């Protein structure tokens with residue numbers, strides 16, 4: 001009990017740090033763009049935050065009550081959009097920060113959305129399929145008044161997948177009494193999902209890695225890459241980079257990491273990973289996640305959780321290019337240290353925007369009832385990501401600022417402008 005309390009306060013402290021740094025960068029970005037203080041006052045928090053309690057009948061017959069959240073940051077540009085994570089460390093503050101990030105992502109890749117985010121405090125690794133279905137459906141019942149295809153559109157995030165999206169879509173369609181695929185994205189293809197959605201985040205990261213490498217005159221073919229995290233983003237990314245001829249020298253999961261300077265056998269690892277991305281339990285010669293981050297490579301991709309590169313280890317990062325595939329892996333102090341050391345840091349709100357971009361394509365296809373091929377999706381995704389990368393890179397060069405601040409400036413602009421036109425500020 002005492003230990004639980006301590007763990008909860010550490011989680012809350014971490015979430016407060018994340019929210020605090022996000023707000024600081026949003027504030028600086030708005031100041032640089034010349035917006036008055038009240039714009040920051042509006043954008044520093046989600047406009048709406050719903051907390052729900054979800055009773056679920058567990059397999060042993062008992063009823064467990066789960067806590068969940070849904071945040072809608074700002075809907076001036078359009079409906080809010082963002083994933084739902086199932087994780088024991090979810091907190092209201094974290095969901096709030098993640099919703100702000102979604103607004104920034106939508107602004108960066110120029111989607112007609114604001115940011116939203118959801119989360120449920122649970123550990124899906126310890127739940128059965130049936131219990132997960134109960135929880136997914138219960139969450140939708142609890143938030144059904146709050147969300148909808150023209151209001152707020154959920155999607156997958158940490159530890160949620162297309163099966164969970166399918167249950168959620170089915171539950172919403174039952175409540176709404178008609179088939180409503182545009183309520184949620186990241187669905188299986190047969191239920192109106194889009195080609196390329198599952199691998200979209202990783203594809204987007206691969207595209208920005210290629211662009212970043214060009215700026216540093218580095219060939220991706222033959223480059224040494226470390227990918228921290230072997231979940232949806234990390235596993236697809238390792239495969240894409242491996243197939244492009246990069247040498248993936250390190251990968252990790254929540255329990256440890258593997259490193260081989262000759263390059264790892266990615267196809268074998270993908271074949272053996274479980275659905276949560278666990279793989280290192282099959283090996284004896286593992287290192288820690290922290291050791292992995294500091295190991296020799298050209299490109300480092302944190303694709304796991306928040307707060308991985310901090311002021312403690314930023315001095316020891318060997319990579320020349322750091323691309324944030326996870327949300328919030330680098331702290332503010334670490335961003336400064338890496339920038340001072342001349343590293344090229346591609347921020348999360350840009351690097352991980354491929355997921356929501358293809359979610360947008362999925363929603364458009366659902367709305368029009370006409371579906372695109374994988375090639376069409378791929379082409380559109382490339383176009384969006386390359387344009388976003390170069391706009392942000394150029395802004396960072398001309399204004400002599402790091403890419404994170406440049407990305408935030410691009411990300412908040414449309415939202416601030418839309419809020420002004422609506423007469424909110």
Ligand code: GLU
Pocket residue numbers: 081082083084105153154155156157158185327352353355356357359
């Ligand atoms: N959860 C993903 C993200 O953080 C995707 C959101 C979406 O597809 O709406 O960007």
